[in-house]
Amino acid sequence: MVGTEIRRVVVSALDDIAIETVPQPEPGPGEVRVRTVLVGICGSDLHAACGHHPFIDLPYRPGHEAVGVVETLGAGVDESWLGARVAVEPNLACGACAQCRDGRYNICRELRVFGCQTPGALADSFVIGADRLVRLDDALDDRHAILIEPLATPVHTVRRAEQVVGDLTDRPVVVIGAGPIGLFALLAARHAGARVVVADLLESKRARAERLGAVGTFDPAAPDAVATALDLLGGPAAVVIDCVARESSVAQAVDLVDKGGAVMIVGVAEGATPVPLGLIQDREIALIGNLMYVRDDFAAAIDMLASGAVPVDEIISAEYEFDHTDEAFAASADGENVKVLVSMGNPS
Numbered sequence: 001m002v003g004t005e006i007r008r009v010v011v012s013a014l015d016d017i018a019i020e021t022v023p024q025p026e027p028g029p030g031e032v033r034v035r036t037v038l039v040g041i042c043g044s045d046l047h048a049a050c051g052h053h054p055f056i057d058l059p060y061r062p063g064h065e066a067v068g069v070v071e072t073l074g075a076g077v078d079e080s081w082l083g084a085r086v087a088v089e090p091n092l093a094c095g096a097c098a099q100c101r102d103g104r105y106n107i108c109r110e111l112r113v114f115g116c117q118t119p120g121a122l123a124d125s126f127v128i129g130a131d132r133l134v135r136l137d138d139a140l141d142d143r144h145a146i147l148i149e150p151l152a153t154p155v156h157t158v159r160r161a162e163q164v165v166g167d168l169t170d171r172p173v174v175v176i177g178a179g180p181i182g183l184f185a186l187l188a189a190r191h192a193g194a195r196v197v198v199a200d201l202l203e204s205k206r207a208r209a210e211r212l213g214a215v216g217t218f219d220p221a222a223p224d225a226v227a228t229a230l231d232l233l234g235g236p237a238a239v240v241i242d243c244v245a246r247e248s249s250v251a252q253a254v255d256l257v258d259k260g261g262a263v264m265i266v267g268v269a270e271g272a273t274p275v276p277l278g279l280i281q282d283r284e285i286a287l288i289g290n291l292m293y294v295r296d297d298f299a300a301a302i303d304m305l306a307s308g309a310v311p312v313d314e315i316i317s318a319e320y321e322f323d324h325t326d327e328a329f330a331a332s333a334d335g336e337n338v339k340v341l342v343s344m345g346n347p348s
């Protein structure tokens with residue numbers, strides 16, 4: 001960093017990830033400037049870099065999973081924020097629509113996401129509203145704290161599923177897809193007391209899911225996949241969490257879920273996805289979309305991480321320095337990795 005300039009990543013394609021130099025941002029009223037410490041690469045970042053994300057346009061400036069330290073305050077921000085270790089809650093809501101007034105600001109009519117539709121934290125520093133930050137307890141180190149944001153989405157999903165089917169204690173749940181969000185869904189459902197079976201095409205991912213507590217796994221492409229899953233579950237699932245969101249995964253989810261159960265769509269579909277409406281109607285299956293989280297989900301994710309319910313060393317599989325962010329994106333595309341981090345070399 002030279003003078004009042006900072007480095008920031010700009011993504012134009014998966015093979016076109018560059019570092020640009022821009023003026024250091026200054027916080028406005030209600031905002032703070034945060035010195036970046038650690039950033040996680042999300043599956044949505046990878047989809048966006050490949051041009052497959054329906055809501056992120058290229059080029060974009062990523063970084064919505066972030067941990068840092070507040071270094072400058074804008075007007076009106078309480079002085080207690082100065083020097084605070086923080087994690088970013090990146091949903092930028094209008095605060096005025098019906099959904100925001102109802103506390104469901106994760107589905108704000110004007111929702112934007114920091115690091116997706118606005119410049120993000122994959123930079124030396126960034127500016128954001130103080131109300132979008134969560135203070136971190138010293139007992140939660142950076143490697144735990146960087147997992148708060150991706151864990152919060154499955155926590156939100158499990159909470160919404162329980163609103164439909166009730167307490168998940170000792171209930172059967174299927175998670176389709178054992179990527180980062182799928183593994184977090186496994187952990188969140190287990191934390192709620194469920195018995196979880198996980199589907200994935202890759203044997204190595206299925207093995208990881210079993211190490212993380214899945215009672216069984218299966219290959220969703222196998223001819224006997226549904227029969228295998230039902231045998232592992234001891235019957236239909238109360239809830240299926242689809243972290244893939246393709247026609248085949250939705251159809252399989254409907255085949256696996258019990259009458260009156262819930263299919264939770266967490267994966268981001270790349271386009272129109274046909275669904276078996278006849279079965280959904282006949283069996284009174286709740287087909288529920290899930291987007292991000294609210295602050296209560298963040299708090300629950302923090303509690304999970306603080307309790308030791310998340311084996312961080314099993315989840316964080318690679319870490320790169322900022323100058324090698326392009327390698328971090330490439331590593332994220334490798335199915336053998338789970339969560340890839342970018343370190344700014346700025347210890348908190």
